Amino acid sequence: MLNFDFYNPTQILFGEGQIASLAKHVPANARVLLVYGGGSIKQNGVYDEVIAALAGHHVTEFSGVEPNPSYETLMRAIEQVKAEKIDFLLAVGGGSVIDGTKFIAAGALLDEDPWTILEKHGANVSKAMPFGAILTLPATGSEMNSASVVTRKSTQEKFAFMNRNVYPKFAILDPSKTYSLPVRQVGNGVVDAFAHVMEQYMTYPVNAKVQDRFAEGLLLTLIEEGPQALANPDDYDVRANVMWCATLALNGLIGSGVPQDWATHMVGHELTALYHLDHAQTLAVIMPSMLRVRKEGKRAKLLQFAERVWGLTGGDQDTRIEAAITRMEEFFEKMGVKTRLGDYGLAAKDIDAVLAVLEKHRMVKLGEHRDVTLAVTRKVLELSL
Numbered sequence: 001m002l003n004f005d006f007y008n009p010t011q012i013l014f015g016e017g018q019i020a021s022l023a024k025h026v027p028a029n030a031r032v033l034l035v036y037g038g039g040s041i042k043q044n045g046v047y048d049e050v051i052a053a054l055a056g057h058h059v060t061e062f063s064g065v066e067p068n069p070s071y072e073t074l075m076r077a078i079e080q081v082k083a084e085k086i087d088f089l090l091a092v093g094g095g096s097v098i099d100g101t102k103f104i105a106a107g108a109l110l111d112e113d114p115w116t117i118l119e120k121h122g123a124n125v126s127k128a129m130p131f132g133a134i135l136t137l138p139a140t141g142s143e144m145n146s147a148s149v150v151t152r153k154s155t156q157e158k159f160a161f162m163n164r165n166v167y168p169k170f171a172i173l174d175p176s177k178t179y180s181l182p183v184r185q186v187g188n189g190v191v192d193a194f195a196h197v198m199e200q201y202m203t204y205p206v207n208a209k210v211q212d213r214f215a216e217g218l219l220l221t222l223i224e225e226g227p228q229a230l231a232n233p234d235d236y237d238v239r240a241n242v243m244w245c246a247t248l249a250l251n252g253l254i255g256s257g258v259p260q261d262w263a264t265h266m267v268g269h270e271l272t273a274l275y276h277l278d279h280a281q282t283l284a285v286i287m288p289s290m291l292r293v294r295k296e297g298k299r300a301k302l303l304q305f306a307e308r309v310w311g312l313t314g315g316d317q318d319t320r321i322e323a324a325i326t327r328m329e330e331f332f333e334k335m336g337v338k339t340r341l342g343d344y345g346l347a348a349k350d351i352d353a354v355l356a357v358l359e360k361h362r363m364v365k366l367g368e369h370r371d372v373t374l375a376v377t378r379k380v381l382e383l384s385l
């Protein structure tokens with residue numbers, strides 16, 4: 001196992017009815033800005049519950065944070081924070097709203113243009129406003145991590161930043177608030193969480209038995225419960241298991257002390273920025289080809305994945321590995337997330353543009369061995385057509 005330093009200060013409040021406890025976690029004299037997206041929280045009752053729970057607080061609102069939150073929109077929120085002397089943020093929504101709130105929290109206290117936070121991947125953030133999160137879409141893990149991904153529409157750039165000042169102070173996870181998710185977002189969420197586990201698990205063995213078995217437990221649970229969430233959308237326990245999987249998939253725990261990959265995510269972010277695929281759609285397209293092309297470097301872990309996650313033990317190694325990757329692909333499809341570039345209207349002619357932006361953003365040595373060069377990525381994209 002590699003040396004590691006594990007830190008996570010986010011308090012989790014999990015279960016049905018937890019929104020009612022909100023007032024205990026937001027400072028009584030705070031000037032609160034409620035940050036949300038396009039309005040799903042008004043349709044499923046979450047907004048009303050939040051407003052009722054904060055009846056004694058000073059609360060104003062900022063709405064319209066879009067999926068793949070944009071710098072342009074978030075800068076307007078920062079202006080509002082300054083104009084209204086806001087000192088506490090409350091994100092209510094999916095990963096985009098929570099990521100956006102992290103950017104607002106850090107950007108509002110920065111002396112330079114907040115876009116530099118993305119350019120420097122968070123290195124220039126030394127403080128941030130406190131904030132809490134109410135999660136309505138299990139997927140990104142943003143509710144319990146220090147990462148945020150922001151898009152600059154004008155330049156078609158989608159960059160991530162990380163900083164320990166932007167962990168949520170608390171996160172409320174009420175699985176019953178996910179009943180209203182459209183099928184597409186249920187599928188996206190399960191695929192994203194699955195990919196997060198894989199990015200931290202599917203590398204090479206370092207004898208980190210706890211991390212490996214936790215990771216396999218999360219994958220097995222997603223495989224078991226993901227399709228159930230589509231089949232029985234109002235089953236509380238299914239939603240609860242999916243929600244807790246997504247949070248634990250990217251709160252730092254399973255990634256501690258192990259090598260990490262993230263090449264699929266980096267290529268995926270460019271596909272979203274250029275061609276507007278949903279985040280999870282990019283992962284479903286790229287990950288199977290990424291594993292096929294990089295099979296040699298990942299052989300030991302692919303065999304472990306085949307055996308422990310898919311129960312594949314017979315046949316020669318290469319057959320088992322291919323079967324495991326195919327099972328994963330079929331699982332993504334079962335979740336309603338298509339796995340070929342062609343399914344999203346993209347073709348061979350669209351690949352050069354992806355490679356050009358990866359080069360521009362210096363994403364030319366990705367992966368746990370830093371051997372995912374542009375030539376490797378080209379092969380991956382060609383195999384994904």
Ligand code: NZQ
Nearest residue numbers: 037038039040067068094095096136137140142147180181
């Ligand atoms: O905007 P509203 O109206 O709220 O609707 C949203 C949105 O249209 C809707 N939705 C959310 N909860 C709902 C609901 N609809 C009905 N009922 C509910 N309970 O779902 C749509 C998608 O929401 P979004 O927040 O965009 O999805 P997701 O949570 O998948 O977040 C995706 C973003 O997170 C980033 C992605 O790149 C993308 O920008 N990521 C963040 C990470 C992190 N912070 O650690 C890691 C990830 O790898 C990822 O990159």
Ligand code: ZN
Nearest residue numbers: 140192195196
């Ligand atoms: Zn992701």
